[in-house]
Amino acid sequence: MLKKNYFGKYRYKNSIFHNLHPLAKFLIIISSIILTGLSISLSKIFFLIAVFLIFLSASKISSKEIYSIFKPFRFLLIFTYLIQLFFDNTGFNPGNLNYTAAAAVTLKFSLMILFSAIFTATTRPLDIIKILNLLLKPLKIFKVNTQDITASGIIALRFIPLLFEEADKIRTAQILRNEVAHKGFKRIFQIEAFIVPLFFRVVHFSEQIAITLKFRDNWEKVYKFERIRVSEIILTAIYLILLAGLYYV
Known part of the structure; x- marks a missing residue:
């Protein structure tokens, strides 16, 4: 049960992608997601699918693991496909169904989720928080307390997989107690059987995390990145140039 994969859950493996510097990995993934969103032609989308498969192989994450991360989004993708199928720029238009366009948009959305999933699965939560802190640093000019925001990010990021696990x-x-009087959504929304136990477990874990964060006084050391290697800088630059060239082709 604990070995199940959820979106946002880090899975340690000794792979090239896991060992890549978090900043380099972030730039590679975010640029891939941006290009996926901007891509119109199917040839570019298929190229990005090939890129994702290379990343998947380099991360040593099995297709079964990535599917379990992707699985919760399947109903959202079906909804996206139906919306794109029956609606166009003029509104609801069931008389002019564009199956190819609907499939292309759904495929792009799926690919963006998969790129995000492989990033969260191969990047330590603390490294993601370091990246968030770096992105928020300019807000200090406006006297925004970025430390509180990133601390909240630590809690939020930890609770994404935790809620699924609990x-x-x-x-x-x-199931073990044979409490199967209700199935599916009816069982989930039983207050006494499901929501109340989940609420108390969440409160318990949030209290523990809050106590830990309260006694943290070395935030600058926590948010400090390790030195990035020259080879990783060159690799990231080459990849970004490749994607830029693909966009303008």
């Missing part, structure tokens, strides 16, 4: 534990415990 919900799965409660569901498994119900």
